[in-house]
Amino acid sequence: MIRVALWLACCASLVTAQDQVVVGSKNFTESAILAEVVAQMLEAHTELRVERRTNLGGTMICHAAVRAGEIDIYVEYTGTGWAAVLEESGKIDDPLRAFVHVQRRYRDEFDVHWLEPLGLNNSYAIAMTEAKAEALGVRTVSDLRAHQAELRAGFSIEFGNRDDGYPGLAQAYDLALGSVRTLEHGLAYQAIQNGDIDLTDAYTTDGKLQRYALRVLEDDRRFFPPYHAAPLVHGATLRAHPEIGDALGRLAFRIPDAEARAMNLAVEAEGRSAAEVVRAFLEREGLTDESVASDRLDRESSGRFPTIFRLALEHLALTLVAVLLASLAAIPLGIACTTRPALRRITLGAAGVMQTVPSLALLAFMIPFLGLNVSAAIAALFLYALLPIVRNTFTGITEVDRDLVDAARGMGMTPRQILRKVELPLAARTIMAGVRTATVISIGVATLAAFIGAGGLGEPILEGLYLNDTGLILSGAIPAAVLAVLADAALARVEKRLAPRVASE
């Protein structure tokens, strides 16, 4: 809400809103092609006039330019932002987390905004001729191990020697190739073509991979850092022209590696102009059609429904399992508390403390024990659900009319029989109310399960928070709220049916 208000305020203050944007690029083919993609999308879907300023030089120049507003937009790679600009030293293992991290730091430190990734990941890769790979049955880097003694590699000098090149890769995959040479990269493709070497390093979106029919081996241990491409926008520009975000949002994940490779090849090897290649691509993909907008919406809403339904089921399952397990533990515990004051103090105290631990902290606390998965989420929900059920079981039983218990004892019922026949049935409604509270709380807390990859309706919420997409957030939040209301109503009915009959009924 605050952010929306800020945006509105900024928009209002920018009366001298420029209606021209500058799209820049670095000095290599792919960067220029992606700048052209951005430019054509803006021309197709906004009223803005676009100026192209390609081949600006390296990363640092483009970065300085976009910060200063010299250029408004250019396409950057997450790995580059991470290492070269932000000088992060840690290894990235999760591309989404890396993206979110880079996005946040850029926003906070430079007021430069990463939009949704385009799809391509221009990382390093190991390539092999398609024919050879097929013959050996090699699909992933790990598959190389089976044939490592007979394989000959020719790597670029850089790749052959750097820790994030072959030496690191060999260690990560426990790989010892029969022969490793270093050679000028331009020659490697020739060498692999001639059969002098079997393997070389490459960029995943290099057009030559396609030209020489090379197979990119899957980096199954995620050794190479992700280099996902995404448009970066100067803060003031984005605030003045939020339509930029909408226009470029259409590109999200629409340019896979193969598509990038094909465009790179067309420009580099076939000598076609970037503008022409990009136009063809956008038209083929229907990204510049006038009807595109509504088309996409239709597709999305029809496509998202089953997803939301699945997530809602996941969410419900998560909650129900947790609440069920919590009931199995909490009801006996609550019963035990009625006859053991010491146990009662400890249990209600501990459960109360548990309740005050912030949900995320509790989730984080579970991770070392249970890992990043559904069990950790269920364990956290379980702990949350305990207190209301224990407390209500305890109160429900202690609130049973003492005269009735007295009558039961006087009749010669054993404590077990009294519990089963009198106390539990009369406390059922209160216990059920505890289960209901626990369920509603759990449905809310379960949205956090997405943080640890346990799925549920938290997924679109989390994604929406990352992408600053209110629609996406609501697509998770609303069903979660509906779920909570429905569960509440359903359990309220159960509760009512458990009530002892009185004269008026």
Add this chain to the structure above:
Amino acid sequence: MIEFRGVDKVFTDARGREVVAVRGLDLEVPAGEIHCLLGTSGCGKTTTLRMVNRLEESTRGQVEVGGDDVANRDVFALRRRIGYVIQSGGLFPHMTVAQNVGLMCELVGQDEPRVEARVRELLEFVGLAPAEYTMRYPGELSGGQRQRVGVARALALDPEVILMDEPFGALDPITRRRMHDEFRRLFARMGKTVLLVTHDLEEAFALADRISIMEAGELVQSGTAEELVASPANDFVREFLRGVTPGGTA
């Protein structure tokens, strides 16, 4: 049938002080007698009653039922041989009349047809038409009907003794009087030993074969209504009986 011999009951209250509820009680209730414990509030009537089925354990002395010291009997077996009826009726609100009455039969393992037959028999005995009342819940009964169901329940396992703690205390005076007539006939037909607690003199006179008057935890005098009226043991009894003639009203 019921015998108290030198019974004391001392409670320790929440502040740790000792409260003597019953002191040096000697009392014998022969089999088949309807015996009323009468006295002002807090004089120890309920405590005395509850020592019979060991809802309270005596501090000193002996309580015997049918010649056996209750302390030596299995507490659950003992209670199943003793019917217990309390003021509120103590009916379980989540069970039907039939379930309330048949509960103990079921718990001691009698089969369903036998329990059903017993429930019908008992309801008829206390004057409630089974067809109409078995499926009702206690909330759907009048106060008097509830007490009748309470007695039916107390009789379920055919006990030797019935303990009643102010069974009609919650009823209006007119209904209470009608219940007295009804229960006098009922008691006569069932022929059980009954120990009944009340602070209502009229009730004691209407129902009891013999009456025991208690004051501050001690038994002051036992006897038939006529004996008490004819020769009260002290001023307290005289005061208590003032203006009352046997079988009549105050």
